[in-house]
Amino acid sequence: MNWHVRDFHPEDLEAAIRLDAASTMTAQQPLFDASDVVTSLQERHPAVVAVVHGAVVGVAVSRVDADRAWVLRLSLDPAWRGKGLGSTLLNELEHRLLARGVRRITAILPDGETGSTAFVNSGFIQRSGIAHFDKHETMSPRSAAVLTRLGGSVPPAGQWQQIAGMVREKTLIERRIVLPLSLPEQAAEHGVVPPQAIVLFGPPGTGKTTFARAIASRLGWPFVELFPSRLAVNGGGLAAGLSEAFGQLQELDNVVAFIDEVEEVASHRGAGSAAATAVVNELLKCLVQFRDRAGRLLVCATNSIRDLDSAFLRHGRFDYVLPIGPPDDQALDGLWRRYIADADIDIAALVSATGGYTPADVAHAARAVAQATFERSVDTGVRCQATTADYLHTVTMTRPTLTIEQVSDFDTEISAFART
Ligand SMILES: Nc1ncnc2c1ncn2[C@@H]1O[C@H](COP(=O)(O)OP(=O)(O)O)[C@@H](O)[C@H]1O
Numbered sequence: 328m329n330w331h332v333r334d335f336h337p338e339d340l341e342a343a344i345r346l347d348a349a350s351t352m353t354a355q356q357p358l359f360d361a362s363d364v365v366t367s368l369q370e371r372h373p374a375v376v377a378v379v380h381g382a383v384v385g386v387a388v389s390r391v392d393a394d395r396a397w398v399l400r401l402s403l404d405p406a407w408r409g410k411g412l413g414s415t416l417l418n419e420l421e422h423r424l425l426a427r428g429v430r431r432i433t434a435i436l437p438d439g440e441t442g443s444t445a446f447v448n449s450g451f452i453q454r455s456g457i458a459h460f461d462k463h464e465t466m467s468p469r470s471a472a473v474l475t476r477l478g479g480s481v482p483p484a485g486q487w488q489q490i491a492g493m494v495r496e497k498t499l500i501e502r503r504i505v506l507p508l509s510l511p512e513q514a515a516e517h518g519v520v521p522p523q524a525i526v527l528f529g530p531p532g533t534g535k536t537t538f539a540r541a542i543a544s545r546l547g548w549p550f551v552e553l554f555p556s557r558l559a560v561n562g563g564g565l566a567a568g569l570s571e572a573f574g575q576l577q578e579l580d581n582v583v584a585f586i587d588e589v590e591e592v593a594s595h596r597g598a599g600s601a602a603a604t605a606v607v608n609e610l611l612k613c614l615v616q617f618r619d620r621a622g623r624l625l626v627c628a629t630n631s632i633r634d635l636d637s638a639f640l641r642h643g644r645f646d647y648v649l650p651i652g653p654p655d656d657q658a659l660d661g662l663w664r665r666y667i668a669d670a671d672i673d674i675a676a677l678v679s680a681t682g683g684y685t686p687a688d689v690a691h692a693a694r695a696v697a698q699a700t701f702e703r704s705v706d707t708g709v710r711c712q713a714t715t716a717d718y719l720h721t722v723t724m725t726r727p728t729l730t731i732e733q734v735s736d737f738d739t740e741i742s743a744f745a746r747t
């Protein structure tokens with residue numbers, strides 16, 4: 328064949344990039360993207376090109392790591408496929424790698440990609456049954472350092488899907504909060520300004536913290552919880568601590584910041600004392616600054632919204648004030664199913680027996696049944712199975728965390744404070 332194979336020269340870079348784009352035969356992303364290929368070429372890892380009449384028609388690029396090498400790319404001009412050019416390039420590359428002390432050469436290609444045959448013809452063994460795991464760090468090292476300093480992290484994907492039931496709350500949050508934050512340009516076309524601060528209120532244990540984290544997980548944004556009790560410890564008091572923490576948050580491009588039990592910081596009961604007023608004012612100031620930049624959401628949660636300073640809840644400060652109540656029937660169903668795999672248990676009966684239970688109550692009852700069944704197995708030497716009756720019995724013994732008064736107070740609060 329009338330091609331000429333030689334070492335890659337820096338002047339070939341442009342032709343190599345052009346060929347890389349023209350060569351691919353699949354819509355699949357390659358394992359190493361074009362920038363990895365360029366980096367290897369610039370760092371002078373072994374690479375060879377095939378030239379016909381002065382034009383580059385094939386490129387093989389490697390990356391060496393001690394005695395191991397990766398073939399990052401085998402690109403072929405479409406007109407020169409199926410002529411043995413790929414195998415020639417691989418053989419030439421292999422000689423250079425062996426000369427560098429390489430003992431093992433690996434390549435990972437999308438199914439059916441250019442060059443697959445060349446690898447087989449050059450003696451590479453194709454391994455099947457390999458799963459390819461990939462993770463892209465979206466954060467700059469600087470943001471990652473800030474996040475670590477603030478004790479935050481990016482919650483794993485899937486937490487939103489793991490919230491059982493609560494369809495009304497989920498739909499509301501999905502539409503009013505997640506959509507505009509994740510599609511800011513489309514929102515802007517409609518004159519929609521994405522929310523930047525929200526309050527979640529409701530009785531204890533109903534899922535406020537869970538929702539806040541799940542929003543971050545859903546958006547793929549870092550989650551940072553600010554603990555007022557810890558902020559105050561760093562000298563200078565709580566107001567100074569808040570100011571410093573919010574200053575650090577400014578360094579993150581995206582963030583869901585969370586303050587739990589915000590009534591401890593912004594309660595009207597403390598309004599008499601100068602120190603408490605200073606803290607509320609500082610928080611309001613931080614909130615104004617926080618709202619200055621897009622791509623961030625402050626979530627404040629409270630069990631007692633009626634204790635919040637009225638200035639704190641004034642319009643314009645929080646975009647939404649959302650109630651998060653005890654689980655609905657669908658949520659209870661999902662919660663019970665988390666603990667019960669046995670298809671013989673009558674989940675519907677448990678759901679109707681546990682109206683008003685919080686998720687924590689369900690967890691507690693399920694654990695009690697599991698423990699009792701385990702003890703019974705040990706005592707009798709026979710593996711026992713819990714029955715629906717066991718569950719119902721335990722439920723009658725488990726007092727729900729929420730009292731009737733709390734639930735009815737919550738209903739009153741919804742009409743007085745909710746802004747959806
Ligand atoms: N809808 C839900 N689905 C599954 N688990 C839930 C749900 N709501 C709450 N939980 C669980 O219940 C517990 C208490 O929830 P949490 O978010 O801490 O409540 P809150 O912040 O309102 O006091 C947590 O373990 C949480 O994982």
Ligand SMILES: [Mg+2]
Nearest residue numbers: 535536587628
């Ligand atoms: Mg909480």
